[in-house]
Amino acid sequence: MCAACRTNRNKRELIRVVRLALPKDAPKDTVPALVIDDKGKLNGRGVYVCADVGCIKKLRKIRAVERMLKVQVPETLWEELQCRITTTTNS
């Protein structure tokens, strides 16, 4: 389900953003990495969002990722998401 518009969709139509699980011996102040999970096989908590500009914008505005995964979303990740959508639309 998309975290922005709450629509149930096929996983193929959704982009999964995953907060990678930290190693057990990681220092307490380690910031967990957020990555886009293209294959849907990464371990960690994830948030789904439609491959749609409107949903990405909404996701950012309502801070859904921050609330659900308790981690700051770096600007680079938003840029990467935008890239994914552009690429998907063009193919």
Ligand SMILES: [Zn+2]
């Ligand atoms: Zn959506």
